[in-house]
Amino acid sequence: MDFGIYVHWPFCVSKCPYCDFNSHVRETVDQDRWRSALLAETGYWRERIGQQPVRSIFFGGGTPSLMPPATVAALIAEIDAQFGLADDVEITLEANPSTVEAGRFQDFRAAGINRLSLGVQSFDDEALRFLGRAHDADTALAAIATARQTFERFSFDLIYALPDQTGAAWRQQLERAIDLSRGHLSLYQLTIEPNTGFAGAVRRRAFQPMDDDRAADLFDLTQRVCDAAGIPAYETSNHAVPGQESRHNLIYWQYGSWIGIGPGAHGRPVMPDGRRHATANVKKPERWLTQVETNRQGLDEDRSVPAAEQAEEALMMGLRLSRGIDQARFRHRTGTALSDLLDPTAVEGLARAELIVSDGDGIQVRPEGRLLLNSITGQLLDGARGR
Known part of the structure; x- marks a missing residue:
């Protein structure tokens, strides 16, 4: 089973109004304390789950490109010393396309990063201002050019379905993004998450989100344009040339094993006794830091996941993949057969409606059903829960 490590750096220069991630703005950060704490939590997990090759490391946030490259290098070295790195390990770092951060790309590569994920979000200055981004389109284009020169593998994000955005x-x-990409794009529809700046703005009627029908039209346009360009969706919001998929995210979606390091980080590690645990760290950075300095871990939740919950989690994650869920892999990962989990009446009805494909090998959501994924998942599970 593939094993990955997620490292969360919680600090940002500013808080974007659409963001509901565990991100915080601080005037100063004690870099030495934070480096020591992240290293200590890495060692804690080595003692708990034992040595196993790491297939992927993902530095997320927040804005992990605000980390000193020396801290990134120290963490990669410690993970290698504690667990060992797979020969083809993927090590991704999220970055904003500011001039300062782009100027450090070469240092991050020297530290061990071999894949970059850029938060571009748009090539339109007005849209970037609406999204609260600190960069403009020219800065984004310059950062992409620097990433292309520095990393063999990189990706960038765009947000669409903004208010009043047209298909044209x-x-x-999108076409510009495809031309600039190196085989991977993350394309997210704007969603209004609770407790964000945009949620407050919508309540105040500062703007009206795009209606669902128009957003669905843009989703369909996205699929057509990307498919024609040879960069199809391999997950609901992620597109890649075959072979360029994010290995780290595939660990999540295929229900592999991973640990989370840093404030607010979640994990689903498979323990030495074979049980899978659900873990979540303390969110507040200062509280996490103090707890790790005292106990070498920042856990707020740590529990064994029952078999039924594992099966439901694996289903919800796996149905996001365009390839769907392989029945044999699913049973191996969860100990549950798909036929024991799903409501056969719902399976038959959804297949008849041409929203899913289900056979002896597994189950897959058809392109026509991707926008209805939550509803489809609920229908597949609800009847089975009542049995």
Whole structure:
């Protein structure tokens, strides 16, 4: 089973109004204390789950490109010393396309990063201002050029379905992104998450989100343009040339094993006794830091996951993949057969409606059903829960 490590750096220069991640703005950060704490939590997990090759490391946030490259290098070295790195390990770092951060790309590569994920979000200055981004389109383009020169593998994010965005405007953005990409794009529809700046703005009627029908049209346009360009969706919001998929995210979606390091980080590690645990760290950075300095771990939740919950989690994750769920892999990962989990009446009805494909090998959501994924998952599970 593939094993990965997620490292969360919680600090940002500013808080974007659409963001509901565990991110915080601080005037100063004690870099030495944070480096020591992240290293200590890495050692704690080595003692708990034993040595096993790490297939992927993902530095997320927050804005992990605000970390000193020396801290990134120290963490990679410690993970290698504690667990061992797979020969083809993927080590991704999220970055903003600011001039300062782009100027450090070479240092991050020297530290061991071999894949970059850029938070571009748009090539339109007005859209970037609306999204609260600190960069403009020219800065984003310059950062992409620097990433292309520095990393063999990189990706960048775009957000679409902004208020009043037209299909023609989004197509132009998308085609430009495909031309600039190196085989991977993350394309997210704008969603209004609770407790964000945008949620408050919508309540105040500062703007009206795009309606669902228009957003669905843009989703369909995205699929058509990307498919034609040879960069199809391999997951609901992620597109890649075959072979360029994010290995780290595939660990999540295929229900592999991973640990989370840093404040607010979640994990689903498979323990030495074969049981899978659900873990979540304390969110507040200062509380996490103090707890790790005292106990070498920042856990807020740590529990064994019952078999039924594992099966439901694996289903919800796996149905996001365009390839769907392989029945044999699912049973191996969860100990549950798909036929024991799913409501056969719902399976038959959804297949008849041409929203899913289900056979002896597994189950897959058809392109027509991707926007209805939550509803489809609920229907597949609800009847089975009542049995």
